[in-house]
Amino acid sequence: MTRERERLLAEAVRQACIDAWREGYEAASMSGLCAEGALEAGLSAVQNLDLTSVFALGRIPQPAAQTQVAKFDGFDVRHATPGDWSGIWSFFRPIVEAGESYPYPSDISEDAARAAWMDTPSATYVAVRDGRVVGSYYLKPNQPGRGAHVCNAGYMVDPAARGGGVATALCVHSQAEARRLGFRAMQFNLVVASNAAAIHLWRKLGFEQVGVLPRAFDHARLGLVDALVLYRWLD
The missing domain is CATH 3.40.630.30 (Gcn5-related N-acetyltransferase (GNAT))
Structure with a gap:
């Protein structure tokens, strides 16, 4: 994996975590949970994040085997x-x-x-x-x-x-x-x-x-x- 691909993957994972936290926090807030409860829900969403979704969303191309000549x-x-x-x-x-x-x-x-x-x-x-x-x-x-x-x-x-x-x-x-x-x-x-x-x-x-x-x-x-x-x- 090149340095550029490593950097892009790290950025994609970081953004996916932010998105997951925001979605979990907002969903909990709309359900009437207090700020502390909404924060916990956001953190739980990050902990349960399936990182394969980072690739599925197209944020970074998946690695592929090298082609032949x-x-x-x-x-x-x-x-x-x-x-x-x-x-x-x-x-x-x-x-x-x-x-x-x-x-x-x-x-x-x-x-x-x-x-x-x-x-x-x-x-x-x-x-x-x-x-x-x-x-x-x-x-x-x-x-x-x-x-x-x-x-x-x-x-x-x-x-x-x-x-x-x-x-x-x-x-x-x-x-x-x-x-x-x-x-x-x-x-x-x-x-x-x-x-x-x-x-x-x-x-x-x-x-x-x-x-x-x-x-x-x-x-x-x-x-x-x-x-x-x-x-x-x-x-």
Whole structure:
């Protein structure tokens, strides 16, 4: 279990306890119990709380077994392992340094990058061609608690592998994995408006533009540009 999933689970349990206490307290108060009796009823509701309801309510996706390798034309997509990081970092660093599509600091350290891409997300995947990592994506809840049924995803493709269908395969694979992990929707929070190729692909794969963030991205060449919020319901 990643640190992010542990944090989300703790938050979901905390919120479920609060809800149970409130419901028990309010029900007892409406029945005419004194404040002390209502408090005891609220505490009893927390003690009797079935935490499986936290998952059933969709506040955090239930853990699921890892999938097997998915075969695409000329490459495979699978769960990332620690040994894949060096391959990811080989294109992560120059892409981020360019400052044209991702909000990470241009001078992000390798440790910070690995934590953001490999450790924090719920799951990370790689596309592998002839033993070499040519792309990667991650999945994580977009928000904690009652927003955790919507996932966020981030994708990177080695520039040398662009045009070979890797980005399309990663997005298609990510939607299937998101459903398998229990997510109900997918949201991209900061799609740079000048990234026409990415926007075209996301729309082709079912995403709708639901918002515009004026001058929200500090583009290394173009200055302040708009960013789009894209969304897709997965059911």
